[in-house]
Amino acid sequence: MFIHKSSAFRHAALACLFLGMSQAASAFTVCQVTDTGGIDDNSFNQTAWKGVLDAKEQFGIEGRFLESQAETDYEANLNSLIEGDCDLIVTVGFLLGDATQKAALDNPDQRFSIVDFAYDPVVPNILGQVYATDEAAFLAGYLAAGMSQTKILGVFGGINIPPVTIFMDGFVRGADYYNEQKGDSVSVLGWSIETREGLFTNNFDSLDDGRAFAQNLYDEGADIVLPVAGPVGLGSAALADELGIEKLKIIGVDADLYLTDPEKRHVYLTSIMKRMDATVLKTIEMARNDTFEGGVLVGALANGGVDLAPFHDMEALVPESLKSELAEIRAGIIEGRIKVAP
Amino acid sequence: MNETQQTMSLNHLLKAQRGGRSRFEDLVVVPIFAVIVALILGALIMLATNVEPARIAQSYVALLEGSVGSLNAVSETLTAAAPLVLAGLGLALGFRAGLFNIGAEGQILMGGMAAVVVGFSFSSLSPMALLPLSLLAGALAGALYASIAGALRAATGAHEVITTIMLNLISYRLLDYMLRLPSVQKEGRADPISKSVPEAAELPRLLSAIDPNLRVHAGVFLVLLAVVVVYWILFRSKIGFEFRASGENAEAARFAGIRSGIVIVAAMATAGALAGLAGANQVLGVLGRATPGFSAGIGFDAIAVALLGRSHPVGVLLAGLLFGALEAGGRQMQVDAGVSIDLIGIIQALIIVFIAAPLLVRAIFPWGFRKTTGREG
Numbered sequence: 001m002f003i004h005k006s007s008a009f010r011h012a013a014l015a016c017l018f019l020g021m022s023q024a025a026s027a028f029t030v031c032q033v034t035d036t037g038g039i040d041d042n043s044f045n046q047t048a049w050k051g052v053l054d055a056k057e058q059f060g061i062e063g064r065f066l067e068s069q070a071e072t073d074y075e076a077n078l079n080s081l082i083e084g085d086c087d088l089i090v091t092v093g094f095l096l097g098d099a100t101q102k103a104a105l106d107n108p109d110q111r112f113s114i115v116d117f118a119y120d121p122v123v124p125n126i127l128g129q130v131y132a133t134d135e136a137a138f139l140a141g142y143l144a145a146g147m148s149q150t151k152i153l154g155v156f157g158g159i160n161i162p163p164v165t166i167f168m169d170g171f172v173r174g175a176d177y178y179n180e181q182k183g184d185s186v187s188v189l190g191w192s193i194e195t196r197e198g199l200f201t202n203n204f205d206s207l208d209d210g211r212a213f214a215q216n217l218y219d220e221g222a223d224i225v226l227p228v229a230g231p232v233g234l235g236s237a238a239l240a241d242e243l244g245i246e247k248l249k250i251i252g253v254d255a256d257l258y259l260t261d262p263e264k265r266h267v268y269l270t271s272i273m274k275r276m277d278a279t280v281l282k283t284i285e286m287a288r289n290d291t292f293e294g295g296v297l298v299g300a301l302a303n304g305g306v307d308l309a310p311f312h313d314m315e316a317l318v319p320e321s322l323k324s325e326l327a328e329i330r331a332g333i334i335e336g337r338i339k340v341a342p
Numbered sequence: 343m344n345e346t347q348q349t350m351s352l353n354h355l356l357k358a359q360r361g362g363r364s365r366f367e368d369l370v371v372v373p374i375f376a377v378i379v380a381l382i383l384g385a386l387i388m389l390a391t392n393v394e395p396a397r398i399a400q401s402y403v404a405l406l407e408g409s410v411g412s413l414n415a416v417s418e419t420l421t422a423a424a425p426l427v428l429a430g431l432g433l434a435l436g437f438r439a440g441l442f443n444i445g446a447e448g449q450i451l452m453g454g455m456a457a458v459v460v461g462f463s464f465s466s467l468s469p470m471a472l473l474p475l476s477l478l479a480g481a482l483a484g485a486l487y488a489s490i491a492g493a494l495r496a497a498t499g500a501h502e503v504i505t506t507i508m509l510n511l512i513s514y515r516l517l518d519y520m521l522r523l524p525s526v527q528k529e530g531r532a533d534p535i536s537k538s539v540p541e542a543a544e545l546p547r548l549l550s551a552i553d554p555n556l557r558v559h560a561g562v563f564l565v566l567l568a569v570v571v572v573y574w575i576l577f578r579s580k581i582g583f584e585f586r587a588s589g590e591n592a593e594a595a596r597f598a599g600i601r602s603g604i605v606i607v608a609a610m611a612t613a614g615a616l617a618g619l620a621g622a623n624q625v626l627g628v629l630g631r632a633t634p635g636f637s638a639g640i641g642f643d644a645i646a647v648a649l650l651g652r653s654h655p656v657g658v659l660l661a662g663l664l665f666g667a668l669e670a671g672g673r674q675m676q677v678d679a680g681v682s683i684d685l686i687g688i689i690q691a692l693i694i695v696f697i698a699a700p701l702l703v704r705a706i707f708p709w710g711f712r713k714t715t716g717r718e719g
Contacts, residue, residue, distance in 0.1 A: 031677070036635075066676050067683055070638035072629060073673075076418060079555050080673040083414055095633075106554040161533040196532055202518060202634060 029062040030055065030284055031086035033077045035093030036068050037204040041231035042260040043253060044204070044276075048092040048115050050255075051280025058281075059288060074099035082107055088287040090115070090280060094163045100126060111292055113283045115276050116163040124294040127286070129279040132300035133163070134170030135333050136272045137226075138340040139308045139326055140251050141174020143270065144224045145186040146322045147249070154217030155190040156199035158229030164200075167228040167253060167272060169193055170340055177329075177338075189220055201232055210235025218248050224269060226251040233257070240267035249314075256309035271309035275299055302334045367711055368700060369652050375703045375710060376650075376696035377664070384689045393681060401679035408674020409667035415674070417549060417558035421628060423666025424561045425450070425620040429644035430662050431572045432616030434653040438576060439609035440589035445491055445506025446617040447641025448513030449484040453618025454625040455517060456483030458536050458632045459526065461543035461625075469542040476543045477564070477622050484618015485611040487513070492610030496603035502610070510641070518634055528631070536632040545627035559627040565659070568616060573655040575612070585609050617641065646694045665690065 030052050034045040045067075052063040064086070066077045074096050081089050082103065090113045091100045097117040104112045104126045111125055118128040144153050155171055157164040168191040175188050191198035199217075201209040214225050214236035225240075225248065227233030233253065240248040241264050252258070252271030259265070279299050286292040299305015308326075311318050332338035381402070388398045409419050429446045436443040457480035464472055491505040520526055521534035528535045545564075549556040576582040587595040588605045596602050620640060625632055647665055651657030672686035696703050704711050 064677055064680070066673060069683065071633050071635050072624070072638040075557070075628070076421070076670075077673060079414065079418065079557065080408065080670075080677055082555055083412070083674075084677055103555075159533050161531075165532070202534070 027060065027062045028087050028288055029064065029085060030088045030090060030287075031081045031084065032063070032065040032090045032092060033074065033081065033096065034065060034067045035095060035204065035230075036070060037230045039065055039067055041204075042234060042257065043255055044230040045092055046260065047255045047274070048090070048276040048280050051277035052090070052284070054277060054281050055284040059284070061284065061288070068096075071095060075102070078103040082110060087111065088113060088284060088292075090283065092116075092276075094161050095159075111287055113280070113287075115280070118296045119294075122294045122296075126294050127283055127292060128296045129276065129283065130296060130298055131163075131166075131274050131276075131279075131306050132298060132340075133166045133272065133274050133306050134173070134340045135301040136274075136306040136308050137167045137170025138174035138177070138333065138338075139330060140226065140270060140272050141171040141176075141188070142178045142329060143174075143308070143318070143322065143326060144171070144226070144251060145175040145178035145184070146325075147269065147318065148186055148224055150221045150223045151184070151186045152221040152223065153186060153188045154214070154220070154222030154225040155188060156201065156213045156217065156225075156227055156229070157191070158201055158204045158232060160196070160198075160200050164228050165191070165196070165198075167226070168198060170272075171226055173340060181325075189217055189222055201229055204230045204232060206232060207235035207238070210237075211239045214239045214248070214250075218243070223247060224249045224251065226253070226272075228253050230254065234261060234264070237261060237264040237267050240264070245314075252309070258309065258312045266313055268309075268312070269314055270311055273307045273309050275305050275307065279305060301330065369654070369657065371710055372700045372703050373650055373652075373661075373693075373697060375707050376693050379696050379703065379706060380689045380692035383692050384685055387688060388681060388685065397679050397681070401675045401681040401685075404674045404678035405668070405671035407671070407678075409671035411674075413549070414553070414556060415670060417556045418670035418673075419663065419667045420558045420562050421666070422669040423662045424559075424565050424627070425623050425640045426644050426647045426665050427565045427659055427662030428568055428620035428623060429617045429641055430647035430651060430658040431568055431655060432613035432620075433644055433648035434651060434655065434658050435572055435576060435585065435616070436609055436613040437648060437653040438589045439585035439605060440592060441492075441495075441606065441609055441613070442503050443488065443491070443506050443610065443613050444503055444645065445488060445509050445641070446613075446620070446644050447637050447639070448506070448510040449488050449614045449617035450621035450624070450637040450641050451513045451517050452487040452621070453480035453484035453614075454621030454636060455520060455536075455632050456480050456618070457543075457622035458539055458625050461539040462537045465540035465542065467542065472540070472542045473545065473626070476539075476626055477619065480618045480622025480626075481615040482618065484621065485615040488610045488614020488617065489607055492607040495610075496606045514634070517632070521632060521634065534634050538631045539626055543626055544630065545623065557628065561623040561627040564619065564623060565662075568619065569655045569659050572616070576655065581605075581608060617644075620644070643690070646690060649694060650697050 032052055037045055039045050039049050055061050056063050068074055068077055078099055088111050092115045094116040100112055100114045104123050113127040115129045118130050155168050172188045172191055172193055175186050179186055210227055210232035217225050225236055227236045237250050240250045245267055249269040250267045252268045254274050256271045256273055258268050279297055385398050408415050410416055433443055433446055457476045460479040461476045491502045494500040494505050495502050518534055521536055526536050528537050545559040545561045547559045584600045584605050588602055629636055647661045648658055651661035668686050672683045675681050676683045
């Protein structure tokens, strides 16, 4: 044990040296605070972090992150980053909205950007990144309605907050649009646009909940389920994997889960991609060449900020007619002919 | 009664004399070694997960820096320690009375919720009235919630471990429900989140004049006061003696004329009041509102704090500071060295394992202890 202790001291001395060196280099540093769920959630936090990694590769910047383990960590985490020398602090998630605003007002010289929150009035040192997710979710709803054998779709969310329910709104409206066009009667369980009530796990980290909620929806007849709850959806994917994709298919969110969840990739019909990596990268670029200012950056179908992922292995299962209809609707949404929200 | 008390304390003194160094070893030496072993094992775990030795050292330097290395670090350590000590004191008091209360988490939630509701409901009151009122509401709600388990134990013999765990589960859903009541929920939000606490009900931040990022707040005085009060209750008051007597031997205490039912309910209520204060401390000092997960596992960490502190108020204070330091330093560790903050959870757990197994620590560090182990029971 003595040996371990003395060698630890030697390493401590080494580390001091190392620290000194890294500070001397002082590259442009981006620091990210994740929401609960972890940086490796295959979904929400991971996609936003990918933006920093991409910037690392393209611009040679430094990137650091701090995981929030509970909501109580937000302020503390921001605090420990303000201590360090971050040129830009990116917070990931609607729930960090208040903490980010407070930190930004207390530290007017520090630049912040937040995913999923827009401030009104604008805070001069925060750039909010928001997404017209309902545009891509509308396409997913139309697709799912066209693919369902049971004519029943399922959806559930993490927490009843706007960045989550916007997926559910778009999905339900897409299915409704399908019914309208085809005179069909596909129903969506788990979310009511009118009452703003539905199925919510009330967390973004329990895979068990993801499984249980998907099971409930499946028991009620749904054969395609959209979990909007970050890593919680991985639990739903595990259920689909066991049941087989003839009985249950999953639609991923945030990232293209076919790529980020390779073990269960065969269960994903498609994913509603919210390209946080693209907007984070864009924000970092703006901060680097000093075009950064407070306000809002909107990701939509038109600028590639949101999109529907490829069908990959299910390419052959989706009828050609449905594909061309989707392409038509996609163009319609971009041109403004089709309204995804009233 | 007074006579018994004197005899008891005399016995205690004799025992302490006899136990001498061994008692000191159990209370002080074992915890220190437990922390050291846990840190070394933590380093080995990092090594096993392919973290280079230089980065391991860097992470421990960051752990130190992030916990005591700057004013902000100390402020964060105190902020994290405050609720752990408060809840830990309550649990320690319960342990002394022979009650293994797992329900601090639920009591924190109920206490914090009550403090928030009182805070925004009477926002017109002056800070001099509103802050104490909110704190009192927190303590009362915690005490009442814990008393349920106490009463069940006293009246039916239902074990408090089971009932408090169940009450935790109930409290989560109860909180979800309450946070969505129109009178509680923040305007314009669909997710469960309470209205904000007005400034008059907030525990004032102590150093915000120096730097607005310093979060340490007046709750630290509450903590110190609680340590003194719990010490007095346990070792200087009649009810405290009854707590301890029941804890040592419930049967004997009953034959000595101590009414066990009242003792159980009183001990649970006091523990709940302290946990409720911990919750109030969080919402009034740190968060400014209630959200579903605002207890953040403090109630469970506090069990570890109470155990590490050997159920002694001063021990709990020190253990709480250590856990607060680990939490604050752990964040710095992740920022500076990129080592996951989950490692801190592992180190905390390892500390508890070694505390719970003093013989193991003695076996690892034979030179740290006296050869003849005259341990007391």
